[in-house]
Amino acid sequence: MSADRLVVIGGDAAGMSAAAQARRLRAASDLAITVLEQGPEVSYSACGIPYWVGGQVPDRDRLIARTPSQFAAQQIDVRTGTRAEAIDLDAGTVRTSAGETLGYDSLVVATGGRPLRPPVPGLDAEGVHGVHRLADGADIRAAIAAGARRVVVLGGGYIGLEMADVLHQRGLSVTVVLADPLPMGQLDADMGERVCKAMGDMGIDVQPNQPVREIETDADGVVRAVRTDAGSYPCDLVVLGLGMGPEVALAREAGLRLGETGAVEVDRSQRSRSHPEVFAAGDCAQTFSRITGEAQYVPLGTHANKQGRVAGSVIGGRAAHFAGVLGTAVTTVGGLEIGRTGLCTSQAEQAGYDFRSETIEGTTRAGYYPGAEQIAVKLITEHGSGLLLGAQIVGGAGSGKRIDILATAIWAGMTAEEFAGSDISYAPPFSPTYDPVLVAARVVSRVEQG
Amino acid sequence: MSADRLVVIGGDAAGMSAAAQARRLRAASDLAITVLEQGPEVSYSACGIPYWVGGQVPDRDRLIARTPSQFAAQQIDVRTGTRAEAIDLDAGTVRTSAGETLGYDSLVVATGGRPLRPPVPGLDAEGVHGVHRLADGADIRAAIAAGARRVVVLGGGYIGLEMADVLHQRGLSVTVVLADPLPMGQLDADMGERVCKAMGDMGIDVQPNQPVREIETDADGVVRAVRTDAGSYPCDLVVLGLGMGPEVALAREAGLRLGETGAVEVDRSQRSRSHPEVFAAGDCAQTFSRITGEAQYVPLGTHANKQGRVAGSVIGGRAAHFAGVLGTAVTTVGGLEIGRTGLCTSQAEQAGYDFRSETIEGTTRAGYYPGAEQIAVKLITEHGSGLLLGAQIVGGAGSGKRIDILATAIWAGMTAEEFAGSDISYAPPFSPTYDPVLVAARVVSRVEQG
The missing domain is CATH 3.50.50.60 (FAD/NAD(P)-binding domain)
Incomplete structure (x- = not known):
């Protein structure tokens, strides 16, 4: 019996996660894996590019997590500089820029995203x-x-x-x-x-x-x-x-169903809604809100990795499901740290929630401890239930990653009051006695109590 | 009708939280509040003392959150330098070192803890x-x-x-x-x-x-x-x-029931088990594990604040319950950050759990980003259910506060697998694509999956 054939289109986070996870679960004698990547590298960190430009990362190669030869050692055949030109969904084949036609039993579409471009003259200018x-x-x-x-x-x-x-x-x-x-x-x-x-x-x-x-x-x-x-x-x-939009030209031409966001529509196993032998993952795929269940397009490396892994697990024979997104994100500008998760007020409004919100100001460390920085925490809760719907943080060093505490509380379906009672760590170099995230939860739950 | 009388013994975190919360809910015409504090200050940060000794905090007064006169402005009568000499539970009175006998309708015992002393000669030496x-x-x-x-x-x-x-x-x-x-x-x-x-x-x-x-x-x-x-x-x-032990001489002599840990035994409203008009909160009170429900003694400022607040709410006429402790804590030594929450393996063993544990090593930021530090994350889960029981973190700058993400997951009763799929933030200056806490959850849940 010859091996099944997996073809992966796109060799970044989603595609390589799918390939690696499928390989973990099925040996090369059972599953042949080919990855087509139009660019010169696979598994690079697009999120790191600003810091290479800024000089924080001195060397471009440091942004490359793994090389094709490292994948080759796992018997994953990575073909860089090779475009997928067309998918024939009926025949189950992919035509490549190298003139080959590859048959597949499973296909992962991980074509990623592309920077959005305003429709104005001059956009193709040099510079x-x-x-x-x-x-x-x-x-x-x-x-x-x-x-x-x-x-x-x-x-x-x-x-x-x-x-x-x-x-x-x-x-x-x-x-x-x-x-x-x-x-x-x-x-x-x-x-x-x-x-x-x-x-x-x-x-x-x-x-x-x-x-x-x-x-x-x-x-x-x-x-x-x-x-x-x-x-x-x-x-x-x-x-x-x-921002980014989904790169779906290949999928659209092939006839894969696209969702309302314009990205490839998939189920919770990352299977195409129209063609179950085809998976899509990462910035080309539509996903859904953990909170509302509604379709969303959230192109982020974290989801790409996890979705690729889900697709790879399913192809590898193990049931797996992607559990949705909160849209958790963190960034920094000029030392200011910014985090967000869940629904912002406009999203809560669109989703039809009767909601409350409160913003509190505090410090990242005990007020008397050196390096205590200002932090603002905003929480959005469903009125009545007190369910946490969303959180936003803006503040100095030490602020941004606190969004994960709130993302976890929202992920778990906690109310503000439940979270306000929770056991968060304290020591003067790390936070005030009541961490600002707890203060915010207490204040917003007090609104409910009247 | 004359006002009810609340007497609070001990003017630090638990006692002052109780007093302040009771005052928020009941005006002075309805509730007279007297706080007895044997020392010269109330509301000081014992946790900050090391950093005053170390010079990070230049001024002792910075460790004092609020002064007696600030409380007086809220019509809370704070008497510093005044010891409670004896409680008469039958009469409902407290005798003070000033020779007064104060009657109470509600009493809050917040006598705190005391440093444990080994029973060896010379311990009273100068120095x-x-x-x-x-x-x-x-x-x-x-x-x-x-x-x-x-x-x-x-x-x-x-x-x-x-x-x-x-x-x-x-x-x-x-x-x-x-x-x-x-x-x-x-x-x-x-x-x-x-x-x-x-x-x-x-x-x-x-x-x-x-x-x-x-x-x-x-x-x-x-x-x-x-x-x-x-x-x-x-x-x-x-x-x-x-470490600390409960300061319960006064409570013991009065005949308040002590629990198996030696601290004052209270229900979830912080009421004494033996005398419901008496509350105990903070380092003198017994508490319970959020996970096992078992009695614990965990003297920490965070719990003292919350327990005091619960007592104050109940005295103020609003139902409130303390929700238990995970024993979440964070500290730092020489730049190394240390966090823990929930059960460690010896506690899981004692509690009779069949458990699994895994420790992973990672970095606090993307490996290529300057300032990426080593971090080790250990997770303990219940075998079979995969329920998160405990977590420990040791690593460089940015490690310690990550314990709160895991404390929240444990608080919410999540399994390692559920948590592994959750939406935690990522950007190169803040974490690798998969945050180390997620990697740990994935690895420990893989042990379950075989």
Whole structure:
């Protein structure tokens, strides 16, 4: 009996997690695994690119977790520089840019995401860069080395903020142009304002409420400025920080069903809703809210890893389910730490919740201990039940990772009152007697008690 | 109608929380509140004393959260320098060192704890100090100012470690003498060994398995050395770090029922089991394990605050219950961060669990990000159900507070597998893609899956 054949399209977090997990459960004699990756590397950290540009990470190769030869040692056949050109779902084959046609018994589509691009003239100008592939990082580094002094970052999501931060640290003059009133649309306005103010205080020029109209170029097609209705911002470098969309051209052409978010629709085992022998995972796949059950698109490396692992487990013969997302995230800009999880107020509103919210201010350590920093914690609860729906944190060093305490409480389905009574650690170098996350829970549950 | 009378004995965390919460719920016209405090201050941070000794906190007054006059503004009559000499439970009165007899309708016993003292000769010598009252901190600071160079710390619990750390930082030669094989008896041996090694590496002399036999003194009754069966350790200062016991002399003499731990036995509303008009809270009160329900004695400021608040709520007319303890704690020694929560393996064994445990090693940030530190995470689960029973963390900066993520998962009654799928934040400056706490959960749940 010949081995089953698994083909994986895309060799980053989701694809390689699927391949590695399937291999753990099934030997090469039982399952042949081929991974097609159009780029030169697999398993690289896209999330690390800002810090390579910023110089915190000195060496590009440090962003590469594992190499094709390491996978080869596990009998996973990784083909870099090889595009999947087309999927024939009826025949069960994938045609590659190398001219081969590979048959599969199981297929994992892990084509990832792509940086969102505003539909404006000039976006293909020289000097406009996404932050997606290692090559993007190399291009931005090269632009800085060649003397770039002024950068416009389009958008204020995680990548936008991180790039603004590291480019500012490298001494560039940074302008962040936002279509929205505030950066970090994943936060409520009161928390976004704290981020916006901190960015201004550190010398980053934030221009809100200005959808970009044009990337102006010089005669050689090199970027010269970003134009909005309010003005023109001269620059020699433009970074796209507008977020990511699913890369689904291949899936769509093949006829895989896409969901309402535009990403590949899958069940909780990451199986395609239309073709159960096909799995999708990571930034190309639709997922769902742990809280509401509704379809969501949340392109983050953590989910990509876990979803890939679920697909690999199922292909490997072990039942597995992805348990949903809270949209937990953490980032930092200029020393300010920002975390969020669950529903923000606009999401709670959209989902039809009657909710309450409270924001408290505290310190990260005992007030008398050196290095105690300001921290603001916002909690959103369902009115009546007191169920925790969402949390946001903005503060100094030590603030950001506290979001995980709240993410765990929300994941477990705790009420604010239950959480307020919980046994969180205390010592003066680590927190006040009542950690700010507990204070927030107590305050918001008091609203319920009247 | 005259006001009800609440008397509180002890003006630290538990007592003042009870008083403040009762006042929030009942006006002075309805409830008269008197607090008796034998010392000169109320509401001070005993946990901060090591850092005042170490110089991180420059000013003693910074350890005092609130003053008697601040409480007076809330119409809480705080009498410092006033001991409760006796409680007459039948008459409902307290006799004070000022010669008064105060009647009460409700009484809160919050007499706190006292440093444990080994039953050896010489313990009353000049130069032997607990770390309990602000006066203890002042005495130790005075000893250092007067030229103390060599200190023996007896015991390796939180206070012992913290004192060893700050005294070492101040340039004293520090020997820690342990009756046990390892410091931090609240940790399993494999984790305690990591702490012990780090202490040795930083130049603290750890002498394990040596119960102290005598405090040797000179002709003037001043400490000269600590003697064990293995040797004599010369010193000019001895610090007691053997942990705390309940201060229950007053309660015992009055006839309040004590529990199996020796502390005052209370129900979940902090009411005395023998006298329901009397409440006990904080380091003098017995509490119970959230996991097993069994009686425990866990003297920590976090519990004292919450228990005091529960008593104050009930006295204020609002139902409230203390929800138990996990024994969550965090500390640091020489930059090493240590956290623990729930059952350690010896406690799981005693409680009759069939359990599994796994320890993993990882980094606090993405491996390529500057400042990534080593972190070890140990998880203990119930075999079969996979229920999380306990967790321990030892590692570099950023490790300690991660214990709260696990404390929350245990508090909520999650299994390792459920927790392994949860949505914890990731960004390179904050964690690897899979946070070490998730890796530990995955590894220990894999043991269950075989």
